[in-house]
Amino acid sequence: MDKRGQAYVIDMLLFALMVALACSLLIKASPTEPNAVDDRYAANLAQSTLLAFQHATAGELGGFKYTPDILAVQIPWSSGERDLQHKTLAQLLVEDMFCNLRVEVGGKDIAPLKPNQEFDRQVRKFLKTVLDEIVGGRFDYRLVARTMPIDLSPAAQVHFETSMESFNDNGRRQVCSETIRMCLPIPRWELLLGIQDIYPVSNSRLEPEALVEITLSLWSK
Amino acid sequence: MEQLQVGEDLFATIIVVGLTAILIIALAHSYHTYAGRKSMYESFDLALDIANQLRNNVLAKHENGACPGLINPVTSERELQSYSQLLARQGIGLRVEVRTLDGKLALAHGPKPNMIGQYFSPPCSVSLPVAIAQTQASKSLGELIVTVWR
Numbered sequence: 001m002d003k004r005g006q007a008y009v010i011d012m013l014l015f016a017l018m019v020a021l022a023c024s025l026l027i028k029a030s031p032t033e034p035n036a037v038d039d040r041y042a043a044n045l046a047q048s049t050l051l052a053f054q055h056a057t058a059g060e061l062g063g064f065k066y067t068p069d070i071l072a073v074q075i076p077w078s079s080g081e082r083d084l085q086h087k088t089l090a091q092l093l094v095e096d097m098f099c100n101l102r103v104e105v106g107g108k109d110i111a112p113l114k115p116n117q118e119f120d121r122q123v124r125k126f127l128k129t130v131l132d133e134i135v136g137g138r139f140d141y142r143l144v145a146r147t148m149p150i151d152l153s154p155a156a157q158v159h160f161e162t163s164m165e166s167f168n169d170n171g172r173r174q175v176c177s178e179t180i181r182m183c184l185p186i187p188r189w190e191l192l193l194g195i196q197d198i199y200p201v202s203n204s205r206l207e208p209e210a211l212v213e214i215t216l217s218l219w220s221k
Numbered sequence: 222m223e224q225l226q227v228g229e230d231l232f233a234t235i236i237v238v239g240l241t242a243i244l245i246i247a248l249a250h251s252y253h254t255y256a257g258r259k260s261m262y263e264s265f266d267l268a269l270d271i272a273n274q275l276r277n278n279v280l281a282k283h284e285n286g287a288c289p290g291l292i293n294p295v296t297s298e299r300e301l302q303s304y305s306q307l308l309a310r311q312g313i314g315l316r317v318e319v320r321t322l323d324g325k326l327a328l329a330h331g332p333k334p335n336m337i338g339q340y341f342s343p344p345c346s347v348s349l350p351v352a353i354a355q356t357q358a359s360k361s362l363g364e365l366i367v368t369v370w371r
């Protein structure tokens with residue numbers, strides 16, 4: 001091969017190197033960050049799930065019944081069972097809070113206002129089944145419902161928090177977190193009466209509306 | 222000697238042209254992959270925007286106003302018709318399905334995308350959970366599935 005032929009081949013090799021570099025850059029370059037797409041979809045999924053929770057009724061998901069723990073004595077002619085099939089999923093969660101509010105003084109729980117742990121257990125199981133079905137296949141999740149603390153005095157407050165999740169370890173990436181706020185459907189006088197059984201509080205100290213916060217966080221699988 | 226030299230030059234030229242062709246094909250393929258991914262992301266974004274619009278507005282109109290997240294399959298058909306016509310004017314095809322969790326079809330609108338016809342712009346689907354208003358008192362959980370293509 002004469003010098004001209006060798007020059008062709010060397011030119012070609014240089015050209016090949018540049019083209020290979022261009023190819024690798026193009027293949028690596030992503031028009032959008034894949035995580036950003038995931039995050040956007042996850043945020044929409046979480047929003048939709050919370051919206052659906054505010055409308056979908058328990059009756060369409062097999063129904064929801066429970067027997068209040070507070071009835072210590074069995075009444076022979078009545079099962080004491082409450083049928084909550086007309087309630088939405090969010091209302092079930094809020095009712096769970098109402099039934100299990102706790103008074104905390106100096107950082108320690110005194111006692112639940114209306115102890116109803118069986119109801120709490122059933123609601124969590126029911127909602128977990130629903131979440132597993134609509135979110136579980138795509139993301140791991142954690143649903144936290146808590147009341148905004150109602151201050152009774154500088155040292156005392158009423159609160160409740162419950163959570164359900166599809167995983168145990170915390171080493172994963174949290175993709176998004178969406179929150180809705182609802183009012184606790186409880187008349188002010190009833191809340192006051194319940195609290196006064198355990199802790200002396202005046203009417204003026206109680207805030208007009210008790211708020212509930214429901215947060216759904218999604219995590220990559 | 223002179224003839225042999227010409228043959229070697231010719232051989233070098235053939236190698237150069239062949240390699241150039243192969244590299245250009247590789248570059249074109251890389252660009253095609255890149256463009257395909259870009260188009261997929263754009264379609265997904267579009268489908269997500271449309272699904273949001275349907276969930277919050279178009280499909281959520283009730284007697285007492287819009288109720289985001291609660292689909293009304295009875296009164297939604299006309300709204301959906303005009304919305305899909307609006308999208309069609311922009312060259313966007315739309316297929317909407319609302320299914321209950323047990324897979325029953327509560328609402329379907331628009332043609333199914335033709336996979337062969339959509340070879341260069343494949344359809345993109347998004348699904349979001351929604352509540353479906355079946356009667357005044359009963360609202361079941363379901364899924365809104367939106368498929369878009371250009």
